[in-house]
Amino acid sequence: MEMTATQAAATLRELEAAEETLTARTAGLTHLVWGLAAPLIFLTYGAAGDLVARAGAWWAYAVLWIPGTALGAILTHHLWHQHAVRLGWSDEGRGDLRVFAYVGGVLAAGAILFFGARAAGVEWAVSTAMTVANGLLAILAGLLERRGGVPCAHYGTYAGVGILLAGLTMGVLGTGEDASTILGAAATAAGWSLAGLWMLRRG
């Protein structure tokens, strides 16, 4: 089939749109995965927290986040590998300073919020701090997705801002541990899932 140069250029432009759709779907599914994995982390702390406290095994608090995070990470890796989606840096963008600036910025924001709250004499429940951290991670994921050329990555950033605001509100209101666990699980489930659904709709 003979094809002119203009037709070839049009074919490439059409493909770009199809590729964006594919990436948006993958990103949407990824956010839905974290809409399950993130609240699972809160529920793990909620369910096992009392047992750990009674047994005096305080060290377990440091590892209870691992099952939920591992589930999310494994499913995400599988999805992104399947669709050849890349995060942040590609082969061409090795050493990209902006990616490190994003990570550093989010870590700095987390440290300022944590130590700022402590300096102000505000005692956060563990789940409140986890909600704030989750919001910051969601913002970071959105920024990295944007650097990786994922269309509609801004939905992920908005979801992160929403989760962060929910966490900060819980901190200001001084919600207790049980309430924070439920609110944190609800905020992260809603934030990640809504962003995923928006992305899927866009895809």
Next chain:
Amino acid sequence: MDLDDAGRLIHQPTRLRIMALLYRRRDLAYVTVRDALGLTDGNLASHVKRLEAAGLMESRRVLLGREGFQLRYRVTVEGSAAFRRYLRALQDVLDEGSQGL
């Protein structure tokens, strides 16, 4: 358009889309390529056969645990170079066309 052998092979709507997708993503599952481009199994296989024979891409089976084997496509180094040459030739023609307006 002034194309070499590889360029002439790529210069066909379906093969151009396959190569463009693989050039950008490097490595993709067969199902992903088929679904993203809206091709039938037979249509995709016939074009892949020609691109593979020319050394522009390669396919391989990857073990995915319990799910069994997955067929994946990957652009070769020669394929990447040929596609870049094709894009340059296409750009030249389009630039000449726009200057003539």
